[in-house]
Amino acid sequence: MHTKAALPITLLNGKQTLPIxxxxxxxxxxxxxxxQGWLNHGIQPxxxxxxxxxxxxxxxxxxxxxxxxxxxxxxxxxxxxxxxxDLGEVYAGDFTPKDAIEKNQKYQLExxxxxxxxxxxxxxxxWIALWEEYEKGESAESQFVHQxxxxxxxxxASVYEHLELANLSVFFQSANQALSAQQLKSISRALKDLRD
Numbered sequence: 780m781h782t783k784a785a786l787p788i789t790l791l792n793g794k795q796t797l798p799i800x801x802x803x804x805x806x807x808x809x810x811x812x813x814x815q816g817w818l819n820h821g822i823q824p825x826x827x828x829x830x831x832x833x834x835x836x837x838x839x840x841x842x843x844x845x846x847x848x849x850x851x852x853x854x855x856x857x858x859x860x861x862x863x864x865d866l867g868e869v870y871a872g873d874f875t876p877k878d879a880i881e882k883n884q885k886y887q888l889e890x891x892x893x894x895x896x897x898x899x900x901x902x903x904x905x906w907i908a909l910w911e912e913y914e915k916g917e918s919a920e921s922q923f924v925h926q927x928x929x930x931x932x933x934x935x936a937s938v939y940e941h942l943e944l945a946n947l948s949v950f951f952q953s954a955n956q957a958l959s960a961q962q963l964k965s966i967s968r969a970l971k972d973l974r975d
Contacts (some may be wrong), residue, residue: 780872781818783811783829798899805896808869809834816875817935821945828935830865830873836935837861840927848962852920860913860924863906867892886914922959929957930966937970 788804809831817827841861845854865873867889874880893910897903913921933954936947951970958964 780815781813781824782808783813783824784897785811786870787811789860802896802900805869806866812868812873816877816932816950817939819875819877820947820949822939823944826939826944830868830928833931834862834865834942837864837924837931840931840934841924842909844927844962845923845974848922848960852923856920857923860909860920863911864924864928865909866896866910869896889914926958926960926963929954930963933967933970937973940974 786805787807788801789914789975791801793802809830812830813824813827814830814833818824838858838861841854841857845852845857870892871885871888874885887963890911891909896909897906913924916922916925933951936950936954938944940947951967951974955964955967
């Protein structure tokens, strides 16, 4: 995996500290972990977003869109889920379709990462259960966050295309295939209009 720096947790080797500090040094790695798909499609590291930047924008989309488009959703759960949905990448990394990793193997690696980061925290089991709910994709909230994850990818692709960094058609196609909520599809159509 391409990163800006090594795992920050290695800076604490041999030091005793509070669990929240240790967890912070772990999830801080997401600030250093590039979104590998962009690199694979020609975005240079100096312009490439990190996993943390992506997760932040997914959470903002959740904040602004959950109430507006899905009144039956538990908005707090949606935002929390959006904030932690990529924590499994702390140790597992950011896999892309190019990696051809089997779905269950990816899940197991990310689950090990989640357990390592969250088990030490108060209410860690609740956060792990929320991540599991996201991964299963069965609840309305998890399905919505999965769609926001893809929509944010298309929005970021639009930014990169407007910067004339690459043609990222494949990302728009992937997002369109994942969207089922009509309101989110309308945002995707507006992005398509910007490309035309």
